[in-house]
C-alpha cells in the first residue's frame with residue numbers, strides 16, 4: 001500500500017473524501033503507519049491551559065460560552081495580573097507540563113493589553129516552558145512583538161470549512177483568520193490551528209477544513225480537533241451529537257494529511273469514554289490539554305488521565321527543542337519517577 005507520508009500542500013477534495021470513505025479499520029491502519037513514521041506512538045504531548053481573560057468577548061462564535069452575545073451564566077474575569085499567570089506557569093512546570101497556553105477572550109489584543117501579554121510570554125519562557133497564546137486577531141506588528149518576546153505557538157482556529165463558517169461566526173471573516181495565521185507564520189512562530197466537530201457541518205465541511213489546514217504554506221505544527229461542548233445559552237446548545245466513529249475518522253484523516261503535526265484531542269474529551277480516547281490515540285492523536293478546565297468547560301480530571309495513560313502504556317512527551325539537554329534529561333527522569341503522582345498539573349487545586 002502506498003503510504004502518504006510526504007508533506008503535501010496540494011491535497012484535493014476528492015482525495016480527502018476518499019480517505020473519509022475508507023473502511024474504518026483501513027483508515028486507522030493507514031493513520032497508524034503514518035503516525036509511527038514520525039512519532040513515538042506511545043507518547044502524548046501534554047499542555048496546560050490557563051484562561052488569562054474570561055468572558056465578555058465581542059465575537060459571536062455560536063459554540064462559545066465566552067461570547068458576550070449569549071447568556072451562559074459564565075463568571076467573567078478581567079486580564080489576570082502577570083504575577084498570577086507566572087505563578088500558575090511555575091506550578092504547571094513543577095508538576096510536569098512542557099507547554100503553557102494562555103487564552104484571552106478578545107477580538108484582538110489592544111495597545112494597552114500588549115505590554116502585559118508580552119511580560120507574560122517572557123516570564124513563562126524564562127521558566128523553560130514552551131509558550132502558547134490565543135488572543136484573537138493579530139496584526140503584523142503584534143505578531144512580531146510576540147515572537148520577539150519568545151512566544152513559540154499561536155493558536156487561532158479556522159473552526160470549520162470556509163463555506164459553513166458564516167453560519168457559525170459573523171463578526172470575523174475566514175479571510176481575517178487566514179491573515180492572522182499568515183502574520184504569525186511570517187513572524188516565525190509555530191501555528192496551532194484546527195476546528196470543531198458537531199456544529200451541524202457536513203462531512204464535506206470537515207474535509208474542507210482539513211484541506212484548508214493541510215494546504216497552508218506550512219502545516220500547522222499543532223492541529224486541535226475539538227468536539228463541540230454544548231453549553232446552555234449558546235445557539236448550539238441542542239446540536240446533534242457527533243458519531244464517535246466519525247470523530248475518530250477526522251483525527252485519522254488529519255494525521256494522514258499532516259504527518260508531522262501534533263494532532264490534539266481537545267475540547268470535548270470530558271464526554272469521551274476511555275475506549276474512545278484510546279481509539280483517538282490509535283488514530284494518531286498525540287496531544288492533549290490537561291487541567292480540570294479547558295478555558296471554561298470541563299476537562300477530564302487528573303486521576304482519570306493518569307489512569308488512562310498508565311492503562312495504555314502512554315507516557316507524556318518531553319520538549320523537542322532542548323535548550324539544555326542535561327536539564328531536560330533530568331526533568332524527564334523526574335517525570336518518569338513521579339509517574340502516577342505529581343505528573344500532571346492539577347488546575348483544580350490551583351483555584
Ligand code: SF4
Pocket residue numbers: 057058059060061064065066067068104105106107136
Ligand atoms: S471562540 Fe474566542 S473569539 Fe469566539 S467568542 Fe469565544 S472567546 Fe471570543
